[in-house]
Amino acid sequence: MNITGNPEVFHTCYFTLTTTMSIRKKRKTATSSASNEPVSAPGRSQPAKSKGSRRLRGKLSALLELPLDILLEIFGFLLPLDLLHLSRLNKDFRKVLMSKLSIGAWQAARQNLPNFPGPFRGMSEPAWVNLAFIAECHFCTRTVRNPDMYLMTRVCPPCASERLIRTRVLEAKLLLAHVSARDVTGLIPAHCTSYRSGDHTGPKQWDWWSLHSDYDAICAKLLSFETSEERSKFITNQKALVSEDLKHSRICEIWNTQRASERYREIHQGKKDRRQAIYNKLKELGYEEDLKGIRPCFDPLAEHPQVKKNVPLTERGWAKIRDELVTWAEDRRASRLAWEHQTLVNSRKPIVLSVFRQYKNDRAHYPVTTFFPSVADFSRFLPITEVLNLPSDVEVNEDSFATVISQIPELCRIWRGQIKRKLIKLLLEPDPERSRDETIHQLQLACNVVICSHCSEFPDTARRRRGQSANQTFSVMPLFYPQMLSHRCMRASDHTVFKSIKDGTGRLKYPEWHIRAPWSMEYIAENDKLRSIVQCIVKMANLDPATTTVAEMDADESLFACLLCEKQQLTESKSQMFILYRWRELARHIFQSHFYATVKFTRHVHKFDSGELPANYQNVGPVGPIMFQCVHCHDLPSESADNYNGPEEITKHMNDLHPEVTTPKLNKDFYVPLGEPSEAHKGRIVVMELSNDTSEELRVTYKCALETCLQSCQSQFGWETDPDPDIHFDELNEDDLLDEDFDDDS
Template sequence: MARKKAKVAVNDAFANVVGPVVGTPTEAPRRVIRRKRGGLKDILNMPFDVLFEIFSQLHPRDLLNLARTTKDFRTFLMSRKSANLWKVSRQHVEGLPDCPPYLSEPAYANLAFFPYCHGCLRTNIHNIIWEFNVRYCRTCKKSLIVPSYYFELPSEIHDSAITLSRAEMFNDISSTGRHRWRMYHKKQYEDIMQAWKQLSKDTSSWQIWVDNHRMRVKQIEEHAPLCKIWYEVKVASRAAELEQIRQDRLHSIVDKLRDMGWTEELNKLTSRDFYPLSEHAHVRTSRPLTERGWQKISADLVAVMEDIKEQRLKEERREVFLRRMSRISSLVADDYMTPRRTAASEFNPTVVDLVLMPQMRAIIDVPGDTIVDNEETLNMIHQLLPSLIDEWQSDVKATLHNLMKQDFPDDGYGNPLDLAIAYFNCAHCGKIYPYPQVIAHRCLRPAWAPYNEDPTGLYERAAFQTGRCRAFKSSRLGFSTVLPIARKIVELCGKNPSRTTMDEMDEMDIMLSCTNLSRPETRLVMSWRAAVQHEWSSSHDSADSRVWDVASEDGAAMVKEVQARNNEELHAARERKHLWCCSLCTDNWTARFLPVYVVQEHVRLKHSIEDPSVEDGDVYLHPDHELLFSKPVLLLPESLPIGELTESEWLAHTQGRVCIHPSHHAA
């Protein structure tokens, strides 16, 4: 029956010729036609040769999808007379090996083209295990493919007349990871056990089953490598195809952006294959670019280009800073090298400290076309350096002084940092340092910093990159914790902590004695500086367990005699420390913080000085070290048997730091 034609209104027809009529729509509303269900239900009534011609044009994946739509299609496509149909369809897949005899055509198509887990039907499973003819997700693979040692055929099977070997009965794969195990398929083991259970009493049937199983195992061993090669080529081909689509899409997007005026910015990205634009999600999509698609993403990509331009300008600005700071760094290094670097040079500001000062920033942080590294500007900076160094050192002193005032009120003494109590503890490494040693402490100028302390400004980051360290920062220093210890030691020597300087304490040449109440018969005798360090390192113990006193003249004399004998070892220990620096290198990272003999060898090779030495100023000890004064000497009574020495006392004895005294009064 012929379809009825839709009637067209006269007014509408007339409007198509002369234009719109007032009060009438310019376009007739589109009719919604419902799709009829079951439109292909009669297709199977066609002659078989017609169906064969139609279905043979389909991909095996499409045939299997069609077989899953209705029972009629399933019956037709799964029948034996349709076997050739599957074979012809398979010819459309380039390079696909023939269907193996141990699989049906539909099962082969399902394995090769449908990414479902054969255990739990999870989707997007692309790893095919051809040796077992399955796809498994990670969970199913872990439970269904297990090491060979889990499977052991029952002794009854081995006792039968048929000789079996694992290689003939099991297909296997190698495990990944540290240990390479042979992995078996659990289902294959279960099939063997099921067949044995059913055929164990019928030897001939069991023999036939075993022969067929061996043949299947061998066929899989021969066919699986062919399938692997095909699948690898298929995956690589598809990956190359998608990459080509992405590249075409990238170039289409680049052309669109050029039309919008981004040519200059894109030209700067050409050498980097348009990175980072090329890595954007809108660009990496493996779909050809359409006009409609461009309209959806153009605003986002313009924002990306604006960000790329902003980052480029920042990077160019940072390069300008680096170039200027590098020139100033050389100038500062040359100034510190006049005549040579010394330990006192470490108390000066680094190039990072200097370029962050307002006076230097005003010179460096100027427009990029301004010439900063000319002779006139460099001479001005050279003349400015002494005042900048003095200003920086004054600021550091004021910072440390303010840190002291929080717990030690200023009573009008000239320079509190000269006092014997002016010890500061580092919260990062746990060590204590007096002034001015603390200024050179490396923890206050770390070469790295936590993420939240990382410099964010372009200028600050350029300064860090130039100097390879952070600017001096006192936030890691403390004073209140070490103050009671230093005050106690000074008062023990009969001095006023608010007035006594470190030099005055050193001139006293006094020795202090420490007695541990748990071991009252022994005493440690040391200098006042060593006493501060000893008390600090023992501060985690109960202070009540130690009693301090001034050593007697006899005891002090005995200790000084022992220390004099150990001076050579003390000197050797100091030279082994990784604290020595070259006096002739201009940078802050060459030949620094090494043993003295390594630095001396560097001076010989790099600076052609035949016999470099500390005395001649070729090498110097960096101030950032724990004071290497003589170690405490242990006073032991004559009555104490050597067998009763503690571990620490025995160590002091082996190091020659022990004095034997007739009575406690000697200390």
């Protein structure tokens, strides 16, 4: 029990009482043993009596033998909660403490708690202590942390749905015609808070709540009056009493809030003291350097089960948890050393970047015919990591990589071969008799299409079939070989994956939340529906899907019109405008816009061969710009993971970041990424069907629009309307991408 007030008086009384009890017990034991001691046989020794427990059972049983005034004086030094626990110890204590004679002891105990208010009107001292300190529901045995001082009860959520009722419900169900609803609701305690009505699992409702028992009692009281004068007088007095109870409830609520805050601070300080004591113990064992990196806002040791207890640390307690915490400190030391080593490696990576960029600028040629690793992959090559992992006392500069430069071509070739075999394993069926040339040819087939799962979003099938997908985003990113090699999702990753490593060489301009990452196939996924669509398109072009490559389909000049899409009616004309697709864009369009009509979509697609465009079709302008990348931003923080769409974006990039380049040139200042279609700017062509009654003025208008669009492209880059296919067609150099003798795991 916690003793406050004047503990010396209590200890004096307690010592006198226990001493008297011990003397009485000794006298009684001695007398009893003298009269009842049996006579032992001669020559036979008595067995030694076992030493009894030092603790005397029932030591406080004689406490009730004290005079009542002394007993109540002793009780006055206890805390209210101690008195309540003592009253529940046995029937004798309960009989004393629950009598009206003990009211002084309860009041004295209440004075031992600073600022502890008195009980509510009509509430006894024990009931008030039970409400204030015992965290139990007053209607069941569930735990309830906070009392409702306005309703003067503790109620759990299940009981709240049965015992409480909203005020507006009370007003609706009022049956007393001669008493207003406002009068009845003002005669009982109410609290504006959130409880759950009905099923206690439902949402909380913010409203005025009252106890159902209070409502029933006040209604019965109002019905008991025979005259209206008595009833009116009672209502006036009851309102005054409820107003006084409300004032006292606010005082009690403030005290309870302060008590909870003090208890929280006490627990927090206890945990803080224990944590600091453990820190000091670990520092004495030599882990001071490992604990320096712990920040106040993020303290992993504070969440350790043995640390976050609200128990003072003693030598005995430390001996029990010492081994466990030393193990944690060793892990912390290993993490610190790994962090310091990674920081050292990252500080040397800019040197690696400088060496690698110089090699790429010397060896790279445009248009690109191969693909290089990024600095994230290059830094993982074994000869590079050996230099990066040199001890901190060894100076690392560009001369440290002098012996590695000659190995870079072979390292890149091995890296490409490893990636190539991963793609072969994903896209092709295993065939040991297949030759190298056959393997490369099958990899380049147009039907070996995959999708980027990171860039693609698929609809909910059920919602789309019900026609409820208007607000859903549905897109797909098809990837053909070798386009998948240079796709940005294969070389970039969310920065949260590497948030613990600060590497300046991995930064990207866009997207801001992405960084460079080693080449990965994480987002490459096969899709049988998209593959079947491409196979049908290849057949519509009168080619064999089993042998037709991506380059052969790009060289085919067939255009496709989707008859499933509605044509756009031109204003003040009978003409209609729609889109002609190249084969790549048609596959993407059918997959995205006609997902559930892909089985028979060939019936609704019209193909135009080269030169077969009817005379009544007039080209208005190209749709779908060429994708570009900047030569000057390779592996730098200014590089964008996404390609620049069309002449406008790449020109703006050059003007903003490379103003020294006054006239940007293709394949010198910017280039078409590896695997992009040879005529990406003609991926989709918007055409207009001109009816016979179309005026000559309308024809001239759209012809001028076409010429303006084409002249814009020529003025920006100086190329012809139909550029040389050799500039954009990348015949991928496969010699350094396949090494059958190289082990994938090396």
